[in-house]
Amino acid sequence: MNNLTEHYNQLYKTSAETISAGKYSIDLELKNESDSRFGITLLIRPNEExxxxxQHFIKELKKVEPEQYFYPDSDIHVTVMSIISxxxxxxxxxxxxxxxIEIICRSLVDVEKIKIHYKGVTASPSALMIQGFPSDETLNNLRNKLRENFKKSGLQQSMDSRYSIFTAHSTIMRFQEQLQNPKKLIETAEKFRDYDFGEFEVKNLELVYNDWYQRKETTRVLGDFGLR
Structure with missing residues (x-):
């Protein structure tokens, strides 16, 4: 948990400085109608509350930067594992x-409750994220089980090819245009830096075929796994 806190803090510090200095990155693919990057992801969706x-936070961000890309409720998620990037x-x-689906079911056999606490905000040079903290090691143990079982299976996968996943964040805003007021944006993020968005118990996991941004209209649910 402390490592995760440290990781989010470091990420926020460097990214907030980068954004404030106007050195942020714009994601040029967001408006590319013919973007055909697809993959397969096992994910968790937060509850309605x-x-x-x-959305309360997003509303504040929209006042400052209305032209940016904001995730609708339907697309907000935590990646358990990007199985095929x-x-x-x-x-x-x-x-x-x-x-x-069979390998995921096998990996879920001993999984007890997964709880995630959303608290505070972090950033990258091109996005803002909500910080997620799993309540214990269950999520990481599941990830390790998935890594092990998929590697043994010989099925096509590209897990951890970009980086080894250990966070539980949710991206909620991406930069698709030049920022109107980078400093003001960081000031707004700062107000929510330690905001408690709530805790939820994961009721189910979804295996989806998805585009880069997990847009609902291009996503296909391949499997739904209830947790006991």
Missing amino acids: IKANI CSTAFTLDQISPKEY
Whole structure:
């Protein structure tokens, strides 16, 4: 947990400085209609109460930077594991979803409760995120089980190819235009830096075929896994 706090703090500090100095990055793919980067992700969605709290924050951000890209409720998620990273080379017909579902079911056998506490805000040079803190090691143990089982299976996967996932954040805003007032944006984020968005118990996990931004209209749910 402390490592995670440290990681989020460091990320926020460097990114807030970068953004305030006007050295942020714009995600040029957001408006690209022919963006065909797709992949497969196992994810968690927060409950309604938390989404409402997040929208309260988004409302404040929209006052400062209305032209940016904000995640609607339907797209807010925590990535458990990016099983096949989004790329233009991947299409759903390359795999049999059933085989992936079987491995996930096997990995979930001993999983007890997963709880995530959303508290505070962090940033990257091109986005703002809500900080998520799992209440114990259950989520990381599940990730390790998935890594192990998928590697053994020989199925197509690209887990941890970009970085080894250990956070539980949710991206809620991306920069798609030049920022009107970078300093004001960071001031607004600062107000929510330690805001308590709430805690929820994960009721189910979804396996989805998704685009880079997890947009609902392009997402296909391949499997839904209830937790006891």
